[in-house]
Amino acid sequence: MIRFEHVTKRYADGTTAVDDLSFEVADGELVTLVGPSGCGKTTTMKMVNRLIEPTSGRILLDGEDIAGVDPVELRRRIGYVIQQVGLFPHKTVLDNTATVPHLLGVKRAKARERAAELLELVGLDPSVHGARYPEQLSGGQRQRVGVARALAADPPVLLMDEPFGAVDPVVREHLQNEFLKLQAAVRKTVLFVTHDIEEAVRLGDRIAVYGSGRIEQYDAPATVLGAPATPYVAEFVGADRGLKRLSVTPIEVGDLQQPPVVRLDDPLDRAAEQLRAEGAHWAVVLDAEDNLHGWISAEHADRKGTVRDRARRMEAWLPVGASLKQAFSTMLQHDAGWIAVIDEESAGRFLGVLTPATLHEALRRSTTADARDITRAEVDLETVTVR
Numbered sequence: 001m002i003r004f005e006h007v008t009k010r011y012a013d014g015t016t017a018v019d020d021l022s023f024e025v026a027d028g029e030l031v032t033l034v035g036p037s038g039c040g041k042t043t044t045m046k047m048v049n050r051l052i053e054p055t056s057g058r059i060l061l062d063g064e065d066i067a068g069v070d071p072v073e074l075r076r077r078i079g080y081v082i083q084q085v086g087l088f089p090h091k092t093v094l095d096n097t098a099t100v101p102h103l104l105g106v107k108r109a110k111a112r113e114r115a116a117e118l119l120e121l122v123g124l125d126p127s128v129h130g131a132r133y134p135e136q137l138s139g140g141q142r143q144r145v146g147v148a149r150a151l152a153a154d155p156p157v158l159l160m161d162e163p164f165g166a167v168d169p170v171v172r173e174h175l176q177n178e179f180l181k182l183q184a185a186v187r188k189t190v191l192f193v194t195h196d197i198e199e200a201v202r203l204g205d206r207i208a209v210y211g212s213g214r215i216e217q218y219d220a221p222a223t224v225l226g227a228p229a230t231p232y233v234a235e236f237v238g239a240d241r242g243l244k245r246l247s248v249t250p251i252e253v254g255d256l257q258q259p260p261v262v263r264l265d266d267p268l269d270r271a272a273e274q275l276r277a278e279g280a281h282w283a284v285v286l287d288a289e290d291n292l293h294g295w296i297s298a299e300h301a302d303r304k305g306t307v308r309d310r311a312r313r314m315e316a317w318l319p320v321g322a323s324l325k326q327a328f329s330t331m332l333q334h335d336a337g338w339i340a341v342i343d344e345e346s347a348g349r350f351l352g353v354l355t356p357a358t359l360h361e362a363l364r365r366s367t368t369a370d371a372r373d374i375t376r377a378e379v380d381l382e383t384v385t386v387r
């Protein structure tokens with residue numbers, strides 16, 4: 001756990017880069033520090049590995065004041081990834097990755113073995129890329145080596161300063177997704193500096209939005225987007241924050257509607273009667289195991305035979321937990337007025353459907369906002385209108 005207590009950094013020329021900063025990062029949490037250029041993000045980060053010393057206040061790592069820890073010993077516990085990567089140009093990729101464990105006394109062969117595992121973990125093939133020199137890699141591949149090298153000593157904490165800043169947007173998104181998968185597996189405590197709100201929202205468990213030298217809001221992405229704490233934060237996260245919220249709000253079971261349900265082996269006349277009784281135009285069709293098969297419309301139900309004869313397959317479905325953005329996009333892709341939501345954990349059991357109206361309602365919900373006594377009506381939707 002990393003804890004800042006009233007930390008101030010004033011440089012020799014009188015610039016106050018960080019002003020009375022207090023916040024905490026939990027074990028295994030990924031916190032993004034986001035804000036405009038010069039607001040103090042890098043200064044904050046470099047105080048954690050003592051590349052910069054605070055003027056006042058203290059920083060605790062697992063409860064221990066880092067001012068009393070030898071910087072070299074401290075940095076062994078903290079991986080560091082920067083935009084320029086800083087790979088050794090005359091060492092191969094494999095040797096670059098093996099450097100830290102080797103310096104820590106791991107035998108060369110063992111360190112290289114571990115380095116090869118790490119390269120694979122970040123999506124590089126050690127047998128192809130391991131023998132290359134940094135200049136023989138693309139920008140995105142070099143960034144991956146930077147991440148592998150930072151993980152080599154298996155530090156519990158990672159500091160990442162705009163690590164994906166130097167690559168084009170497509171590669172950047174790819175690296176972000178890979179990094180999220182990696183983080184789900186290794187669960188490091190991460191401080192991640194970026195000036196890109198999209199990146200901060202996509203990666204962070206929580207986001208610290210910086211004003212000048214101060215944190216203006218420290219919350220989960222959905223809360224920062226849905227209930228910005230100040231006009232400054234609202235402006236910084238952007239006028240389309242309602243849209244950004246779609247990608248950080250997962251579909252929950254409570255969002256779903258329960259339409260009429262019929263079974264594949266039901267007689268059609270009984271299904272028609274059920275639809276009439278419920279005043280519905282269509283029903284979801286399930287198989288004997290409660291798994292989604294498809295749907296049937298009222299006009300097709302009024303015949304002889306069983307539902308199986310007239311049911312249509314349903315292609316527009318998602319697992320619960322997928323984002324509202326995926327839900328919206330699936331609706332558009334299939335030109336569907338609703339999508340089915342299933343439970344992948346229990347072999348695809350049908351849970352309910354999401355319609356544009358329930359999607360709109362789900363967007364109003366924010367669990368963290370609820371916890372802070374902000375009512376749904378107060379959650380700002382900005383420009384999103386979903387009909």
Ligand SMILES: Nc1ncnc2c1ncn2[C@@H]1O[C@H](COP(=O)(O)OP(=O)(O)OP(=O)(O)O)[C@@H](O)[C@H]1O
Nearest residue numbers: 011013015017036037038039040041042043044195
């Ligand atoms: N060594 C230094 N001496 C004097 N001022 C400094 C020094 N390093 C940084 N600053 C100033 O401190 C403030 C915060 O800088 P910092 O690098 O932490 O910002 P940042 O948010 O990381 O910016 P960027 O996104 O541009 O990297 C800036 O005004 C900067 O000019």
